[in-house]
Amino acid sequence: MRPAVLTGEYFMTGDVACAEGALAAGCRFFGGYPITPATEVAEHIAGRLPEVGGTFIQMEDEIAAMASIIGASCAGVKSMTSTSGPGFSLMMENIGLAICTETPCVVVNVQRAGPSTGLPTQGAQGDMMQARWGSHGHYDIIALAPSSPQEIFYQTIDAFNLSETYRLPVLIMTDEMIGHLSERVVIPDAKKIKTVSRPRPKGRKDRFKPFEPGPNGVAPMAHAGEGYHIHVTGLTHDERGYPVMTVEAQKAMMAQLMGKIQRNLDDIIRTEAYRLEDAEVVIVSYGVSARTSLAAVDEAREQGIKAGLLRLVTVWPFPEAQIRNLAKKVKGFVTVEINLGQIHLEVERCAAGKVPSFLVGHPGGTIITPERVVEALKEFF
Amino acid sequence: MKQIKKQVRHPLDDLLRIDRIPHIWCPGCGIGTAFSSCLIAMRESGIDLEKTVMVSGIGCSGRGAGYVNLDSYHTTHGRAIPFATGMKLANPELNVVVFSGDGDLFAIGGNHFIHAARRNVDLTVVCVNNFTYGMTGGQVAATTPLKAKTTTTPVGNPDTPFNLPLLAYASGATYVARWTILHTRDLTESIEEALLNRGFSFIEVLSPCPVNYGRRNKENGIDSLKIYQERTIIRNDAQPWELDIDFDRGIVLGKFIQTERPTCTDRYDNTCRPKELIEGEKGLE
Numbered sequence A: 001m002r003p004a005v006l007t008g009e010y011f012m013t014g015d016v017a018c019a020e021g022a023l024a025a026g027c028r029f030f031g032g033y034p035i036t037p038a039t040e041v042a043e044h045i046a047g048r049l050p051e052v053g054g055t056f057i058q059m060e061d062e063i064a065a066m067a068s069i070i071g072a073s074c075a076g077v078k079s080m081t082s083t084s085g086p087g088f089s090l091m092m093e094n095i096g097l098a099i100c101t102e103t104p105c106v107v108v109n110v111q112r113a114g115p116s117t118g119l120p121t122q123g124a125q126g127d128m129m130q131a132r133w134g135s136h137g138h139y140d141i142i143a144l145a146p147s148s149p150q151e152i153f154y155q156t157i158d159a160f161n162l163s164e165t166y167r168l169p170v171l172i173m174t175d176e177m178i179g180h181l182s183e184r185v186v187i188p189d190a191k192k193i194k195t196v197s198r199p200r201p202k203g204r205k206d207r208f209k210p211f212e213p214g215p216n217g218v219a220p221m222a223h224a225g226e227g228y229h230i231h232v233t234g235l236t237h238d239e240r241g242y243p244v245m246t247v248e249a250q251k252a253m254m255a256q257l258m259g260k261i262q263r264n265l266d267d268i269i270r271t272e273a274y275r276l277e278d279a280e281v282v283i284v285s286y287g288v289s290a291r292t293s294l295a296a297v298d299e300a301r302e303q304g305i306k307a308g309l310l311r312l313v314t315v316w317p318f319p320e321a322q323i324r325n326l327a328k329k330v331k332g333f334v335t336v337e338i339n340l341g342q343i344h345l346e347v348e349r350c351a352a353g354k355v356p357s358f359l360v361g362h363p364g365g366t367i368i369t370p371e372r373v374v375e376a377l378k379e380f381f
Numbered sequence B: 001m002k003q004i005k006k007q008v009r010h011p012l013d014d015l016l017r018i019d020r021i022p023h024i025w026c027p028g029c030g031i032g033t034a035f036s037s038c039l040i041a042m043r044e045s046g047i048d049l050e051k052t053v054m055v056s057g058i059g060c061s062g063r064g065a066g067y068v069n070l071d072s073y074h075t076t077h078g079r080a081i082p083f084a085t086g087m088k089l090a091n092p093e094l095n096v097v098v099f100s101g102d103g104d105l106f107a108i109g110g111n112h113f114i115h116a117a118r119r120n121v122d123l124t125v126v127c128v129n130n131f132t133y134g135m136t137g138g139q140v141a142a143t144t145p146l147k148a149k150t151t152t153t154p155v156g157n158p159d160t161p162f163n164l165p166l167l168a169y170a171s172g173a174t175y176v177a178r179w180t181i182l183h184t185r186d187l188t189e190s191i192e193e194a195l196l197n198r199g200f201s202f203i204e205v206l207s208p209c210p211v212n213y214g215r216r217n218k219e220n221g222i223d224s225l226k227i228y229q230e231r232t233i234i235r236n237d238a239q240p241w242e243l244d245i246d247f248d249r250g251i252v253l254g255k256f257i258q259t260e261r262p263t264c265t266d267r268y269d270n271t272c273r274p275k276e277l278i279e280g281e282k283g284l285e
């Protein structure tokens, strides 16, 4: 029997590293459904969960998988699912349920090229806007984008911690290239891994209001079977969790759901700068494309273009302030992503009126090469 | 003015969210009766109510979870069962009761129903079958009798309805019964048995929706009850394939199936968990 934290040095794929990261974060329930290129996350964790006291279940579809992890989380167990485009589409309604009921859970999307069944075995980054807006209604979400198997290990822990801190589903928007890439992954000592658990209620059970925010703006979460007699609904509700069908109640609930994210952007947003200090041209990228961009920055500098990289570690919420600040100093932006312009729209919006913003995109199926990025930089600037 | 006599407490007050009453159900609706039976059964069965959870989907019946003064979850349309499955597997100590409608459980949620029954997830599923989608105004459902009029079958339903007990039985349910809201004593007893049954238990409750179904089929609330009285036969030994809904021939009610089979959790523990882990846990007891 292996421990939950597999301390050691390995050569593993992004998908497997993601599963190990989940276990290290304390995930003890996984509801899944097979889909290329995410299947290996489920396959790996299916073998691992029972030996650490957790439960794996392959549900009948992704709708059920998503519903099951919300149920498990409400029962007090950290939970996760993984999928790719078609399954991600099916999960959307229940992602909204998790948003509305403030249920922590983690959803991994190992992206492949779409639309529809698309290129099942070939990667893309085409679901970035779906991650942001895919479920109906207005809401805020947190999405991370790892650039290596090592990073997906840590990001999965981070995703759980953010999800537990702010009580919402957190998305890991990886891609086939990272999911199937084998690299060195170091898993540290269990003691070195910081894990966070959802805020929990204290005080009298009969007075507890399940959606009344605590001091940090997030409501403590009672679990099923603890004697709090809570009601949880996807209908617009008040602090007691009771449905209230009024405009005022909708306003108040939305303020709570959005506010807990908007007030904590500094704590949530993670970016990484590479050679940005003196950069005149900023490449904005994430996931596998950030690796392309890293090489492109060095190559461009060799060729006399002062390029730098802003890597989005979290893509959502979007680092708006940071882009706006950069826009005051630089000549322009280039977004590198394997779609035909999604995060590019955000960069363009934040840079608007100040400096131009360009896209190096690709419809999907393969990575963007550093050479193409350098060529584009030369052409644009 | 005459003094109104002090209201006597309703015997189910402690199990109801009194602060949410009045409920949304129409006069003459059968859901409240099915719901009361469910609450009485929960209390009478002696199960630990602090560890009992009600999960509902969406619909008039799905509002059940909103009125029970226990942990209760009102989820998305059709997804009460997979939500409940996650909850039960994550914490097998919980008693998880799914209370929802026919549209919710057998149209949009039909796939989840057969899979949870196949796995024998230890859930108690109470389905209020009012032959229609009450909440959205009375459209045709997977349970609407042949030729019945609904808003989306204005000249009559061309399709055959599901035989729900047969579906439950064929999928692997270990407890299967059908009653109407007129047969409250049998219904309550059945729900009680189902709560105590380890495994996937299913109870279909025939229930009038006078507002959105009865009205279009020349059947008011009282007519429905008369039909439940006059055109039903109790046959506990009936075979599941003899349970088609046909009011002309008569509807068979009863407890049709009660068997034992390892639950989803039993099988998972025995098959997937390392032996050391299971033995280690036993040693602790």
Ligand SMILES: Cc1ncc(C[n+]2csc(CCOP(=O)(O)OP(=O)(O)O)c2C)c(N)n1
Pocket: B058, B059, B060, B061, B062, B077, B100, B101, B102, B103, B104, B105, B128, B130, B132, B133, B134, B135, B136, B141
């Ligand atoms: C995904 C989705 N589709 C459609 C609806 C609209 N809708 C709400 S309740 C309902 C039908 C409910 O029927 P049933 O489960 O039989 O409950 P009843 O109201 O009859 O008790 C529908 C279609 C919805 N809420 N969600």
Ligand code: SF4
Pocket: B024, B025, B026, B028, B029, B030, B031, B060, B061, B130, B134, B135, B208, B209, B210, B211, B212, B213
């Ligand atoms: S619409 Fe029908 S099912 Fe819904 S509450 Fe009214 S009578 Fe009951």
Ligand SMILES: [Mg+2]
Pocket: B059, B101, B102, B103, B128, B129, B130, B131, B132, B133, B134, B141
């Ligand atoms: Mg119905």
